[in-house]
Amino acid sequence: MKTPARKEYHHPPLIRLTHWVNALALLIMITSGLRIYNASPLFGFTFPDAITFGGWLAGARMWHFFGMWLFAVNGVVYVLYNILSKHGRRTTLFRKSDVPGVFPMILYYLRIRKEHPPQQKYNALQKLAYTIVPVLALGGIMSGISIYWPVQFSGIASLFGGYDTARVWHFIFMSALALFFAGHLLMVAIAGWDNFLSMITGWRRFPPSAKPRSEKNV
Amino acid sequence: MKSKKLTSASDLKNLDFSRQRRKLLKLSPVLFLAGCDLAPSGKTESFLRKFQQFNDWVQSKVFDINKLSPEYADSKLTLEDGFRLNSYETDEPEVDLEGWRLTVEGLVSKPGEYSLEQIAALPKRVMNTRHVCVEGWSMVVKWGGTPLHEFLKHVGADTDAKFVAVESADDYYTSYDMPSALHPQTLLCYEAYGKSLTLGHGAPLRITMPTKLGYKSAKWIDKLVVTNDKWGGYWEDQGYDWFAGI
Numbered sequence A: 001m002k003t004p005a006r007k008e009y010h011h012p013p014l015i016r017l018t019h020w021v022n023a024l025a026l027l028i029m030i031t032s033g034l035r036i037y038n039a040s041p042l043f044g045f046t047f048p049d050a051i052t053f054g055g056w057l058a059g060a061r062m063w064h065f066f067g068m069w070l071f072a073v074n075g076v077v078y079v080l081y082n083i084l085s086k087h088g089r090r091t092t093l094f095r096k097s098d099v100p101g102v103f104p105m106i107l108y109y110l111r112i113r114k115e116h117p118p119q120q121k122y123n124a125l126q127k128l129a130y131t132i133v134p135v136l137a138l139g140g141i142m143s144g145i146s147i148y149w150p151v152q153f154s155g156i157a158s159l160f161g162g163y164d165t166a167r168v169w170h171f172i173f174m175s176a177l178a179l180f181f182a183g184h185l186l187m188v189a190i191a192g193w194d195n196f197l198s199m200i201t202g203w204r205r206f207p208p209s210a211k212p213r214s215e216k217n218v
Numbered sequence B: 001m002k003s004k005k006l007t008s009a010s011d012l013k014n015l016d017f018s019r020q021r022r023k024l025l026k027l028s029p030v031l032f033l034a035g036c037d038l039a040p041s042g043k044t045e046s047f048l049r050k051f052q053q054f055n056d057w058v059q060s061k062v063f064d065i066n067k068l069s070p071e072y073a074d075s076k077l078t079l080e081d082g083f084r085l086n087s088y089e090t091d092e093p094e095v096d097l098e099g100w101r102l103t104v105e106g107l108v109s110k111p112g113e114y115s116l117e118q119i120a121a122l123p124k125r126v127m128n129t130r131h132v133c134v135e136g137w138s139m140v141v142k143w144g145g146t147p148l149h150e151f152l153k154h155v156g157a158d159t160d161a162k163f164v165a166v167e168s169a170d171d172y173y174t175s176y177d178m179p180s181a182l183h184p185q186t187l188l189c190y191e192a193y194g195k196s197l198t199l200g201h202g203a204p205l206r207i208t209m210p211t212k213l214g215y216k217s218a219k220w221i222d223k224l225v226v227t228n229d230k231w232g233g234y235w236e237d238q239g240y241d242w243f244a245g246i
Helices: A013-039 A057-084 A086-091 A096-109 A124-148 A154-159 A163-191 A193-201 B009-033 B042-062 B116-120 B148-154
Strands: A006-009 A203-206 B102-106 B112-114 B125-132 B138-147 B163-168 B173-177 B187-192 B206-208 B221-227
Touching (some): A013 A057, A013 A163, A013 A193, A057 A086, A096 A124, A124 A154, B125 B187
Antiparallel strands (some): B102 B112, B163 B173, B163 B221
């Protein structure tokens, strides 16, 4: 006897909206940022033009300083929603009670543990990642302010060790966010189509055979 | 350039010549961009330029005339051999150092030509401040010169005017909002590291403005205009932000 496909409502509209706006903003910020980096490389290398955006320094700056508003305003809305709504506190924010779940998940990902530990919508490691990423974004924004306004906000700039060092920090935060971005895309690819669709429609569909709550959501 | 007052036919000729040269110079980034599709163009560019004006507005609101660019101890200075040159066309334009005068025009009660001696006779400020290039690099230089607000007072400038614009011997030009022009660290600079400016660094007189990006610190200036008209700037007219505050 076949049981019907099961559906769960996973992503409220505001989460879906901020998710995709953020994806676009992060893409603009990283690619235009690499073009700006190339104008005066911090390290002994430059990035190929093909992965940069903006065409030339002034164009990249136009994009970067448009994207920064998109990134920051959207990020503030997302974080406030997660903190203020029950949804975010319950499903996404990493809390003390998630600590015991971290180690078993690491063992599972390392293939030492065979069975997927029981989880709610997100497992402990995901919650950790989704809670750290906004902190990294804040670091990107604050170090960015230090480079954009090293005089008007010299206090913030000195928190990052001054203008020149803030450039390095900005690069580090960008790299960390890019790494998350790449890891996220990989996990989405592994988790499959139903999971991907849920970030567009809000609904996560499970095949009839699947056990409740043992599936991976990304 | 709309606001330029022409006094003679030869002025007109010179203006025409310099305009043509500017046009040609402006082509260089275009040529450099040939084949690159990602530079903003068309509707995208006009949207981004409007957004840039919004950012300029934000910058003008964030700008605090009492907020000083940090000044550093001599031990933090960038060594003199690291004092970089960054010019858009030439490092050493033809400047008649002997006959040099700063032409002052516009909304001032004492327009005319001012010699370096007259400018240097005004109060002097020496400061070790960070010069931040739009490309990202920076250096801490010991600058010396006359605060622009002292000179503006000297020539009887209307400080309620919106802008101060400068032109350079190499046809470079840029302009500033009045609050930034009046900032205590905005200098008519004639010294670096305690010595007269070298030609490469803008002799005999340049602007030093540690509250803005480096392209606002025009070298080899020979004209200063107080005005309510927008003058834009060499790089600004091509897509760089006009306020350029840091």
